[in-house]
Amino acid sequence: MSSLARFVAVHRRGVVTAWITALIALAGWLLVAGTAFSDTSEVPESEATQALAVLNGGTASDATSGTIVWKSTDTDITDSSLVASMSRMLEQVSSLTGVTTVVSPYDQAVAGAVSPDENTAYATVVATSDLSRDDVAQIVSGYETDTLQIEIGGPALELIPSVDGVAESLGMLVALLLLFALFRAKRAALLPLATGVVGVASSLLAVMLASHVLDIPDDAITMGALIGLGVGIDYSLFIVHRHRSALMSGKTVVDSLAEALSSSGRAVIFAGATVMLALVGMFILGLPILTSMAICAAVTVLFTVGTALTLLPSLLAMLGTKALSRTQREELRIRGSIAPPARRRWNAWFSRVLRRPVVSIVAVLLVAGAIAGPLAQIHIGRADASADAAGTENREYFELVSAAFGDGFNATIIIVAETPDSASEGAFTELVADTAALDGVVMVTPAAAPEGVSAAYVTPSTTAQAEDTEAIVTAIRTELAPRESKGTAMHVYVSGATAINMDIASTLLGNLPLYLLVISSLGFLLLAVGFRSLVVPLTGVVTNLISIAVGIGAAVAIFQYGWGIELFGLGAGAPIIYLIPVLVAGLVFGLAMDYQVFLVSRMHEERERFGEHQRAIRVGGRESATVIAIAALIMASVFVSFAFSGDRIVAAMGVGLAVAVLFDAFLVRLVLVPALLAAIGRRTWAYPSWAERITPNVSLEAPAEIEFESAPHHTTNAGATR
DSSP, X not given: OHHHHHHHHHTHHHHHHHHHHHXXXXXXXXXXXXXOOBOSOOOOOOHHHHHHHHHTTTOOOOOEEXXXXXXXXSSOTTOHHHHHHHHHHHHHHHTSTTEEEEEOTTSTTOOSOEETTXXXXXXXXEEOTTOOXXXXXXXXXXXXXXXXXXXXXXXXXXXXXXXXXXXXXXXXXXXXXXXXXXXXXXXXXXXXXXXHHHHHHHHHHHHHHHTTTSOOBTHHXXXXXXXXXXXXXXXXXXXXXXXXXXHHTTOOHHHHHHHHIIIIIHHHHHHHHHHXXXXXXXXXXXXXHHHHHHHHHHHHHHHHHHIIIIIHHHHHHHHGGGGSOHHHHHHHHHHSXXXXXXXXHHXXXXXXXXXXXXXXXXXXXXXXXXXXXXXXGOOBSOOOGGGSOTTSHHHHHHHHHHHHHOGGGGOOEEEEEEOOSHHHHHHHHHHHHHHHTSTTEEEEEEEOOOTTEEEEEEEESSOTTSHHHHHHHHHIIIIIHHHHHTTSXXXXXXXXXXXXXXXXXXXXXXXXXXXXXXXXXHHHHHHHHHHSOSHHHHHHHHHHHHHHHHHHHHHHHHHTSOTTGGGGTOOSOOOXXXXXXXXXXXXXXHHHHHHHHHHHHHHXXXXXXXXXXXXXXXXXXXXXXXXXXXXXXXXXXXXXXXXXXXXXXXXXXXXXXXXXHHHIIIIIIXXXXXXXXXXXXXXXXXXXXXXXXXXXXXXXXXXXXXXXXXXXXXXXXXXOOO
């Protein structure tokens, strides 16, 4: 790593030019090629997807349906003038690119699409992913009046919130203020932010171009920005902080960079690799859309590690001693070195933790249990329009259709059965009758199906996200279908939005333990190799899992229970989408491992020098605490800023990650881990001889902010900066 530092220092202008050229080239390429994001979410094969395949005669289709609903307050819904006006509107919609069929409520063959009591009617729009919602909205807006309300919604016409970047900019501003508070130098404060932005920008440009050859959802951009900015700024912070410390000790700029990359740079590589492996490992979960998003996020982390190890040292080499404040440069010029800060508050903090380690352990676990408690009641699913904030387009649509046609209007359950003979057809008729008699079922209507297949649509009284709707799906699958199929050749499948979400949740929860086992085992092995200890990796893995539970628990409390959700402008509580627990688990594990390495490396370094266990914990914790705390605050500020984006998924991710990072930094790394290591004692560093023989020699040093306690202070001449 020191060789890399010296290379980029010597060729600093070339490295900076190379990054700028790469950014311009990627941007130009994207300007010409554009993007090709996937608008549909591929889900794993399940009963729900098999049902749709059987209903479509075995052929795949990306067609979905949406709804245009209108309500008149002064004209009868079947008045000839209104019928003529709405028919013209539907004709215009039917001519749009991507529209396959438009079913008018005034068609004699259509039943139930008009509600005389509410003076409301709706039309069904069947379309492919080529349809633009904005085109439909533009046509519809031309027919709205003060007495005619028209709304659009449903899967094909649902409004997807866009991220405007305003809240994220505020998060970046907070990060800049925190960096300035730490460094007291404007240039040094700007560098982590600048390199983080370059890393994220270049990676996202690459991801956009990759959308032409890979099935990438457009949400990957937001997820990549959220993750990349957080880790990118933190990684750069560690290196800048170590470089400045070396400069203040009297080293030249080049030597300081070599020391920074040899210590912090190694920790950054380790942390970045852990995050990327945790993300790529999500293929175990069997959810294609999640895997593609995770790969994109891993690419973003890779680019941010690259900028931290190449672009950042180049910029630091250009700055020379201007990475320090003017006052610090003057003191360095006069004295040759700058005395390290005393850090009395952190010293007192760790002294108290070590005096009563059991009390500290119990206190942290109680706080963790309180925050993570809601995790026990997590409801995996997808929020529908009923959970959107009042006044939003999706909520206005939901209120209009639910008032006229019931809350279950967009929660249709589809029953599909292979019925190759008359006995099977009779059994399906009985199944339909049994389903109609279930509590919560409004009606069951026949559906068109190919030969040898029977189908029916079940309309529940509750929304797609409601547990009562899930109960209907479960009853059909586990009770009614097995009973009526017995002794016949009928094979029943159940689909619909609720059934699909239930199948995804089942797949996720079934594979999640394996995923956690894999990343935990990987983390354990990496820490064991780096520290030659079994206790250090064990405490790291266990405490990481605690932080993961806290992050997901906080997301459940706010976004499922609805505690304080109004703060983020997101309406009511709703099920937690399957992306949240998995992404939070993978990212928090990697980020927490970063802090564990940074903290324990400094403790290990102190122990190797003086051989005193308690002292190593106190001094190592004291010298690491400031950077860990600032890094966590910066990362949390970036994550929280995304929570105000208006997108429920991004908001839940941001809050879950922010809470987990703050808890992990302040309570786990600065209280729980030191207390555990103190309680365990010298056995912390024990390592079996057989393991030593087969363990490769890998050094994972973390930066030390000041000289070792009681060690003579180094005072070399700092006159040469280059």
